Amino acid sequence: MRSLLRHTVGALTVALVTWTAGNAAAQCIELDAAAVDVPFTTEMAADPDAVYLTAVGGDTPTPNDCGLTPSNDPGEWMGWGGPLDTDNASIGEGTGTRNFVTIGGTRYARGIGTHSDATFAFDLSGGDYQRFVAYVGMDDEKDGGAAGSGDSCGFGGTSEFTVSVDGSVVFESGLVTGMSGADNVAPVLVDVDVAGAGELVITITGGDDGIGCDHAAVGDPKLLASSTAVDPAGKTATTWSTLKQR
Numbered sequence: 374m375r376s377l378l379r380h381t382v383g384a385l386t387v388a389l390v391t392w393t394a395g396n397a398a399a400q401c402i403e404l405d406a407a408a409v410d411v412p413f414t415t416e417m418a419a420d421p422d423a424v425y426l427t428a429v430g431g432d433t434p435t436p437n438d439c440g441l442t443p444s445n446d447p448g449e450w451m452g453w454g455g456p457l458d459t460d461n462a463s464i465g466e467g468t469g470t471r472n473f474v475t476i477g478g479t480r481y482a483r484g485i486g487t488h489s490d491a492t493f494a495f496d497l498s499g500g501d502y503q504r505f506v507a508y509v510g511m512d513d514e515k516d517g518g519a520a521g522s523g524d525s526c527g528f529g530g531t532s533e534f535t536v537s538v539d540g541s542v543v544f545e546s547g548l549v550t551g552m553s554g555a556d557n558v559a560p561v562l563v564d565v566d567v568a569g570a571g572e573l574v575i576t577i578t579g580g581d582d583g584i585g586c587d588h589a590a591v592g593d594p595k596l597l598a599s600s601t602a603v604d605p606a607g608k609t610a611t612t613w614s615t616l617k618q619r
């Protein structure tokens with residue numbers, strides 16, 4: 374059973390949802406271990422009405438219980454630390470070190486965790502989708518405090534995210550950082566029209582400082598059949614000090 378309540382984190386209002394193992398989405402989570410304890414303030418559960426984008430689960434490119442898998446070469450799915458071998462997890466430090474996808478203090482039940490540079494292409498021609506909705510940002514596992522002592526990636530990494538539909542750019546994040554000074558940085562909402570589209574491409578590059586430490590992630594990446602508006606939460610920074618109190 375799920376419980377749902379509204380919760381305010383600073384100026385950020387999000388849906389705070391808890392979920393239990395045993396639902397359909399849990400079949401896609403194959404975390405071997407948590408290498409580091411990544412702090413979070415909010416959990417986002419899977420949307421039972423969505424078709425999710427995923428990385429390794431399922432039969433390409435047919436949607437199944439796990440989601441729609443990429444149609445491009447797996448060698449293009451990450452720029453460091455691959456291959457991607459686990460759904461709904463961060464890139465971690467490689468196989469066996471994945472964590473839950475966590476961006477700006479929100480832990481996502483569904484998501485793609487990778488490392489810049491990365492490209493994911495999805496064939497949408499088999500479904501009747503109206504919108505693609507997701508949250509993009511840097512995974513908090515490289516933020517200060519989460520990265521651990523001796524890890525030089527305590528600034529959270531930087532990347533740029535682009536979404537294209539049938540060859541046309543429909544979303545550009547600009548430069549996204551994992552932290553802003555001592556503050557965590559909230560994920561950026563993507564909400565684009567994919568009605569009648571044949572292909573969706575997500576491109577992640579390293580920004581202006583290369584790809585070092587760029588543990589990039591796409592949280593709750595879902596295809597929706599309805600045009601219902603999504604609460605545009607997720608653009609207000611939460612403070613790292615708040616996260617550390619958990």
Ligand SMILES: [Ca+2]
Pocket residue numbers: 476477478511512513516529550551552557558
């Ligand atoms: Ca962060």
Ligand SMILES: [Ca+2]
Pocket residue numbers: 530531532578579580581582583584585587
């Ligand atoms: Ca970078």
